[in-house]
Amino acid sequence: MKCANCILKYIVFLSQSEPIKVLVTGAAGQIAYSLLFSIAKGDVFGKDQPVILVLLDIPVMMGVLEGVVMELQDCAIPVLREVIATDKEEVAFKDLDVAILVGSMPRREGMERKDLLKANVAIFKSQGAALEKYAKKTVKVLVVGNPANTNCLIAAKSAPSIPKENFSCLTxxxxxxxxxxxxxxxxxxxxxxxxxxxxxxxxxxxxxxxxxxxxxxxxxxxxxxxxxxxxxxxxxxxxxxxxxxxxxxxxxxxxxxxxxxxxxxxxxxxxxxxxxxxxxxxxxxxxxxxxxxxxxxxxxxxxxxxxxxxxxxxxxxxxxxxxxxxxxxxxxxxxxxxxxxxxxxxxx
The missing domain is CATH 3.90.110.10 (Lactate dehydrogenase/glycoside hydrolase, family 4, C-terminal)
Structure with missing residues (x-):
């Protein structure tokens, strides 16, 4: 009976806790595939903290992303409240608590450095503007996609009402x-x-x-x-x-x-x-x-x-x-x- 009461209290606790809304971009990629399970099962925000995972990728990757969503569902993780897969920034960035910006333009053979920077400025300017328009002003933003430092700066500059202290890049x-x-x-x-x-x-x-x-x-x-x-x-x-x-x-x-x-x-x-x-x-x-x-x-x-x-x-x-x-x-x-x-x- 004591054990049953503990389980009941745990279920009540989970039902009362507000979920954290976490975005991962480049969500069909290999880094995200290694990352999403850890976030979902509580390795980051705690074993008792419900989460909503928002997965953003480009339209051509939505089929792959559908498979990722099915796998997350099949894990049957108690604290994973919802998984939202989208290719639309207005959906992905809405009311976020945390944004993990993994996706970026990789350097391709023959690509000049300035061309790489130009492509990524376009991506992170757009995502910064989406953070500005849709996310909570308290959102914590981690930029992973390379060149991470400069991509992070561009995102921060494109979201002027979110404190720059809320932005960081992965080292x-x-x-x-x-x-x-x-x-x-x-x-x-x-x-x-x-x-x-x-x-x-x-x-x-x-x-x-x-x-x-x-x-x-x-x-x-x-x-x-x-x-x-x-x-x-x-x-x-x-x-x-x-x-x-x-x-x-x-x-x-x-x-x-x-x-x-x-x-x-x-x-x-x-x-x-x-x-x-x-x-x-x-x-x-x-x-x-x-x-x-x-x-x-x-x-x-x-x-x-x-x-x-x-x-x-x-x-x-x-x-x-x-x-x-x-x-x-x-x-x-x-x-x-x-x-x-x-x-x-x-x-x-």
């Missing part, structure tokens, strides 16, 4: 890659490595920084350089391995990262929702107002952040040595160039 995959590389080198679980930093762009110029990283070795925390005992590796192959990991996955798998990207998206959004652990920070591409670490204003730049009450805050006053400074400046310069090129297309 958590790079963050997780850096943690994993250190953990493997030290022979410890990845959970024993904290406070790595990804500075800058989600590109090959990003700077994975371990000068503030701590590693739990046999129950006591030590600095990463002390734990690894190989400064040359940490300043050389470690950095290039993280920077080029996406390309390495494509070369080996013949497809881009999907499972690891989906996991990173879950980590990123869950931390926004529930906050970071005391004494820990994570990497997120967020808006730069120009007064932190010498990073120019009006960029989406990856910083170390702490999160509380669904609000991120850049970690202040971490010492930056000359080695780090040069790499942080280089990735900022790339982002300035990307931004300036992309902004020329905004008026078109």
């Amino acid at each position: 958590r995959l790079d963050h997780n890659r850096a943690r994993s590389q250190v953990a493997m080198r030290c022979g410890v679980p990845a959970s024993h490595v904290k406070n790595v930093i990804i500075w800058g762009n989600h590109s090959s110029t990003q700077y994975p920084d371990v000068h503030h990283c701590k590693v739990n070795m046999s129950g006591s925390e030590v600095g990463c350089f002390e734990a690894v005992k190989d400064d040359a590796w940490l300043k050389g192959d470690f950095i290039s391995t993280v920077q080029l990991r996406g390309a390495a996955v494509i070369k080996a798998r013949k497809l881009s990262s999907a499972m690891s990207a989906a996991k990173a998206i879950c980590d990123h959004v869950r931390d926004i929702w529930f906050g970071t652990a005391p004494g820990e920070f994570v990497s997120m591409g967020v808006y730069s107002s120009g007064n932190k670490y010498g990073v120019p204003e009006d960029l989406i730049y990856s910083f170390p952040v702490e999160i509380k009450n669904k609000t991120w805050k850049i970690v202040n006053d971490l010492p930056v040595n000359d080695f780090s400074r040069s790499k942080m400046d280089a990735t900022a310069a790339e982002l300035v160039d990307e931004r300036d090129t992309a902004v020329t297309f905004l008026g078109e």
Whole structure:
């Protein structure tokens, strides 16, 4: 009887909880296929939080999306209240709590960089305008589609009444890659490595920084350089391995990262929702107002952040040595160039 009462209380709780409305774009793609089940079953917003999943893709992909919807239905997940599949922005962006913008124009063979930026400006200008027109002003927006930093900036600029602090781009995959590389080198679980930093762009110029990283070795925390005992590796192959990991996955798998990207998206959004652990920070591409670490204003730049009450805050006053400074400046310069090129297309 006691068990039956518990089940009854749980059912009543679920029936009384307001569902969170979550959009995933590019929903027929491989990243979304790895992502949607995790969101639906409570890995992101909690096992007791009902969700409505909204799936957006282009018209030619609606047949594939229908199959994804059937699979989600067939999972029989208690907290998944509804699945809405659409190719229309006015449906997809209506009353959103969270928007995860995965879909973007990929770079094709022979495509010039400016052509890639132009195509993505059109996509994220339109989606930003849809957020402005239809979504809640409290919506949290995560941009995954590359070039993620600049796409995020364009979306934010196209939704002027939504606070720029509500927009972020995914550098958590790079963050997780850096943690994993250190953990493997030290022979410890990845959970024993904290406070790595990804500075800058989600590109090959990003700077994975371990000068503030701590590693739990046999129950006591030590600095990463002390734990690894190989400064040359940490300043050389470690950095290039993280920077080029996406390309390495494509070369080996013949497809881009999907499972690891989906996991990173879950980590990123869950931390926004529930906050970071005391004494820990994570990497997120967020808006730069120009007064932190010498990073120019009006960029989406990856910083170390702490999160509380669904609000991120850049970690202040971490010492930056000359080695780090040069790499942080280089990735900022790339982002300035990307931004300036992309902004020329905004008026078109």
